[in-house]
Amino acid sequence: MSLFCGHAKIKDNIEIAPGIYHMVLNCPEVAEDAAPGQFIHIRCTDALSPLLRRPISIAMADKKEGTVEVIYRVVGQGTRLLAGKKKGQMLDIMGPLGHGFPIPPWVKHPVIVGGGIGTAPLLFLAESIREHKLSSAGSPELSGCEDIMKTGNSCGKPAKEFIGTVFVGFLTEKEIFGAELLKDCGFKVEICTDDGSRGYKGFPTDLLEMYLNDGPSPSSGKVSPAIDIIYACGPSPLLSKVASMASRAKIPAYVSLEERMACGVGACLGCAVKSADGGYMKICKDGPVFEVSQVTDL
C-alpha cells in the first residue's frame, strides 16, 4: 500500500462548538484509501516546536470529492496551531494510518457508543456501516455525505431502514455534534449530557447498560434485532465500561485507543498498549481500533 505524506489544502476550518473545530481537507490520496477508525498524522507547524505530529481520526472521507474531514478539540499547543489555520492554507499530513473498525458481513444490529470528541471517527463509521448494509442488501451505491456538518440532509439519500443504535454523550448541549448525521445514516440516536442540558443526564454507558438489560429502549417504539457488535470511542472510563459490559454480554466490541505518538507508523514502538497475551501492541499500527479482548488494562 502506498501511503500519502504531503500537503493538503484546507477547504474549511470552522469552530462548530466551543473549542471544537471541523476541518475539511482536499486530499484525494487519503480519501481514496481511508477506512473508518483510521487517522491522519498532522504536522501542526513548520517550526521545530511543537516537534511531533498529532494524530487525528478521520471523521469522514469522500472518495468522489477527494475530501477528508476531521473534528478536533483544542487542548494544547498543536491543536491550537491547527485551529489558527485558515481556509486555503496547506497542511502537512500523513495517512491514512492504522487499522480501523471492522464491519463484519453478519452485522445486523450494531451499537455505537461515543463520548465527546471521540464521536468524531464514529461518524465515518456510521456512514460506512450504512453503506455496507445497504449495498449488501442489494441497494444501489449511495453517495457519501458531502459535509458532515450540514445536518438534516447530509447523506445523499436518507435511509429509511434501521441501521443501528447510537449512544453518545457530551459535556453539555453546546458541545453536541454529529447527531443529525448519525440519524440520517439510519441510526437511532440517544443523546446524553453530563449536565442534563439535553437528553439523558448521565453517561452513554448508562444507556448502553439499560439497553443491554432491558432490550430496545422504551422510546424506540420498535423492536430491533439483538445487538451483535459494539463500537466505542471516547475517554478511557467509557471504553473500560463498554469492554466489561460487552464481555459480560458476550458481544464482540471494538474500541479506539489513544496514546502519545511519534512516528505513527509502527517504527518507533512509542505508542505501546499491553496486549492480553503479554507483550505490547502498537496503537498506531496494530490499532488504534482493537477488539476489547485483545488489550488488558482497559
Place this chain on the structure above:
Amino acid sequence: MSLFCGHAKIKDNIEIAPGIYHMVLNCPEVAEDAAPGQFIHIRCTDALSPLLRRPISIAMADKKEGTVEVIYRVVGQGTRLLAGKKKGQMLDIMGPLGHGFPIPPWVKHPVIVGGGIGTAPLLFLAESIREHKLSSAGSPELSGCEDIMKTGNSCGKPAKEFIGTVFVGFLTEKEIFGAELLKDCGFKVEICTDDGSRGYKGFPTDLLEMYLNDGPSPSSGKVSPAIDIIYACGPSPLLSKVASMASRAKIPAYVSLEERMACGVGACLGCAVKSADGGYMKICKDGPVFEVSQVTDL
C-alpha cells in the same frame, strides 16, 4: 525610563515590494518614547522555536496616533512568521530599545545614506530632522507622517525648505521604498539601483563620494550649505565606505550596526562590537547607532 513589553495590535501588514513588508502597530507606549534609530524587539511566535526575539528598527512613530511602524525584509524563519501575521492579531514586542541617531542643534546640512532595507530607520530619522529643524527655526509644531507608505502627501505640511540630502540605493527599481516620504520631508533624494533600473546605476556611496568631491550635485540646481553630519544604515560595505569618507572629510558620521541579539537590553553581552579603545560595546544598548570613530572593524 519605563520600557514597554507586551502585546501590540497589528493595524496593517502589507507587502510593499517583493519580500519586503510594512507593518503598522498600535502601541502608544512605544510611540511615545521612540527616537529614530531605536528598535523594537519582536517575538515572532508563541512557540519555543525560533526561540529568540528579532530586532527591527522603528521606521516611523506617531505619538498622536500611538502607532509604530516597521519595514522588514523576509530573510529567514522569524521574518517569515512576521510576514504571515494578519491585521488585527497581537504581536509581542519590547521597546523602544537602544540609542538612536543624535540630531545636534547645529545641524545645517545633514546627509543620509541608505542601502536597501537599511533605509527603514532613516525615514523616521528624516522626519525627525525635519521636525527638529523647522521647530528650532520657530515654525509651529508639525504633525507627524500618518502613514509612511502614503507617498506624495505623507507629511502634514509639505516642507518647502531644504532640509538635507539623501542617497539611497536599492537592488532594483521594484524594491525602492520611502523615496517620496523623504522628498516630502524636504530632502533632496538621489536614488540609485544596482542594476540601473532607476536613477544612478551603482551604489549610494558612489554618489556620496562625488558629492563630497564636487560639492552640491549638478542636478541640485541650488547651492546647499556644506555637509556637517552624515547618517547611514545599510549593509556593512556601505557603512565602512561611509566611515572612511567621513573621517577623510572630517565630518561626524553616525551608522546603525547589526549583530545577532538575544536580550536586546545589554544584559547578555551577546551583541558585541569592538570599540576603538579596546573592549567591546553592546550594539543593543550602546548602539545600534554609533559615531564611526567609536567602532573599529567597520
Place this chain on the structure above:
Amino acid sequence: MDNKSIFINICGIAMKNPVMVASGTFGFGQEYAGFYDINLLGAIVTKGLTFEPKAGNPPPRICETPAGMLNSIGLENPGVEDFIAKEWPHLSRLSIPVIANIDGDTVDDYHKMARRLSSLEGLAALEVNISCPNVEKGGMAFGQDPESAAEVIKAVREGTDLPVIAKLSPNVTSIQKIAEAAVSAGADAISLINTLLGMAIDINKKRPVFHRTFAGLSGPAVKPVALRMVWEVYEAVKVPVIGMGGITTWQDAVEFILAGASAVAVGTGNFLDPLAPIKIIEGLKKYTAAQGVRDIGELIGSAHLFTGVKSRFK
C-alpha cells in the same frame, strides 16, 4: 503582595520566593529594571566576575539553535574592583539577596575573589562557577573532575564566611560525584546546570560559527537534561539545590521543584520574555494555593516519593 507560602530560605539566603535570575543573563540588574521592579525577584545572581577585567570573546557570541541558543560570551566583565566601585553601590541598595557569581583561571583566583567579595556589606552569597565552557583556562575544566571541583570549593570556603554555592557543569559522566565532592569541600548549596557544551557550523563559510569553536547551549532545549541532573543531585547530597536550565514558565519551575530544587533560576527565559520571572512567581503562588500547600518546602523533591525515595523535607 508577599505570600508566605512561597518563602524559602536556602542555606541562610532568605528569599520571598524561590525565583532567581541566572548569572550572565541579567547583567548587574539594571537592564531589566526598566520593565519591572526587580525587588520582586527571589534573588539576583550577577554576571560572572573575575579578578582582573575580561574583554570577552570576539563576535559572534550567540547563535540560535532549535529551542535553544549557543553563547560564547567569554566571561566579559569589568573585574572585581570595578564591580565593587560601579555596580555594588546600586546592587547593595536592593531589598533582595544579591549573589555574586565568581570565576577564575586558577584555584588561587577563586580564593582571592572570595576574600575580596566577603568584605562587601550585604552580599548574600557566592556562586562559584566551575562550569564556564567559554574561557581558555579554568572554568568548566574545574567542574569536570571531582578533585579539582573540591579544590576550588575548598579555596573559596577558606576565603569566606558567606554561603558558598557550587555551580556545576552538566558536561560530566556523573553529576552526583561532582556534587558530592563539592559538598564535602564545603559547598552550602549546589546550583545547576550551567550550559551544555555544543557548537554550530556555518555551512557557507565551512567553519565553526564561534571563534572558540565550542559554545554553551542553554534554553528550553536543555530542560530535560537539567531536570534529570537536579533529580540526581537531590538524591546524592543533603544541601539545597538551585535548579536552572530552560525554565520559561511556572510549570517548568514546578517540575524542577518537584525534582528537588529548593529554588530555580531563569536564564535564557529572560530573553524571550523579560517578565518571565514575575509570571513564574505569580504562577507558583497560584499552584501552591491550588495544591493546598501552605509551604512550598513541602513540594521540594516530592516527585521522588513515587520512586521509593522519601522527600528530605518530610
Place this chain on the structure above:
Amino acid sequence: MDNKSIFINICGIAMKNPVMVASGTFGFGQEYAGFYDINLLGAIVTKGLTFEPKAGNPPPRICETPAGMLNSIGLENPGVEDFIAKEWPHLSRLSIPVIANIDGDTVDDYHKMARRLSSLEGLAALEVNISCPNVEKGGMAFGQDPESAAEVIKAVREGTDLPVIAKLSPNVTSIQKIAEAAVSAGADAISLINTLLGMAIDINKKRPVFHRTFAGLSGPAVKPVALRMVWEVYEAVKVPVIGMGGITTWQDAVEFILAGASAVAVGTGNFLDPLAPIKIIEGLKKYTAAQGVRDIGELIGSAHLFTGVKSRFK
C-alpha cells in the same frame, strides 16, 4: 538517479550516499516502505536487538520536549532468533547495506549476538549499542567508562569478521576517551550520539512521566551537542565517524559532515517527515554540486581546517 559525488565507503560498507536511518527510529525497514523506495537510502540500521526477546517498558514511552522528545522504549525487540526468522528475509532482499544494532545485559551477550549475526549472509556491519539509557542492565553503563566500552567492543570483535561500529553515549565527561578506547579495542567506526539522559515530570500527578524516571532525549534540541561530539571524536580517532543527533535537513547533515562525519543518520527526523532522508540526499547532491566538490569525501571534517587541524582526508 545515482550520483557518484556522494558515494561513500565506510570501513567496507559501500553506500551510494551518506544518509542512513538511525536505530530504533525505522523499525525493521517495512514501516516507511509505504512512503518511498527504501533502497534509495545509504544504509539502514535495525532497531536494537538483544539475544532474548525484550518486551520493552510500560507506557508512556514518549514525551515531547521543546524541539525534542524523550523516549523510554526499553529496547523492545523480538530477540535475535525471531529477527533472523522474520525480519532478515525481507531485509536481506534490499539492495542497500543493512546494519544490525546490538545490545546486551552482559559482555558475553554482545559476543553471542556478534557470533550469531555473523552467520547471516549479506549483513553489512554490526553497530554496538553501548549507550541505551532505557534498560535495567548494560546499555549506557558500558558506554560511560572507557574500560567497559573497550571490553564490549573486544568481545564483539572476537565474535565477528563484520565491520564493528561502536555507538557511543553522549552522557560522558570525555567522549574522546571513550572513542579512543573503542577504537583500540577494535572498532572500525564510531557512531554517535545516542540519546542524552533526560527526564520529565507530570506536575499534576507530581511524579516522573516515565516509569523508569529517566529517558533518552533526541531530536533537533540536541543537535549542537551531537555536532560538538562528532567534532571531538573526529580529532581523537582515525576511523570514520557516523554522525547523528537532531538531523532534519540537508543543512544539518552538511554541518555534521564538515565537523567530521563520513556519514549521517536520521533518527527523530523520520517522525517529523518520513521523506526527510530522501530530501537530505537530494540536498547533499545539490550542495556538493554547488560547491564544485566531485567527491563528498573532500568535505568530511573540512571545517577543522580553520582551526589549524588538517582534514584527515587531504
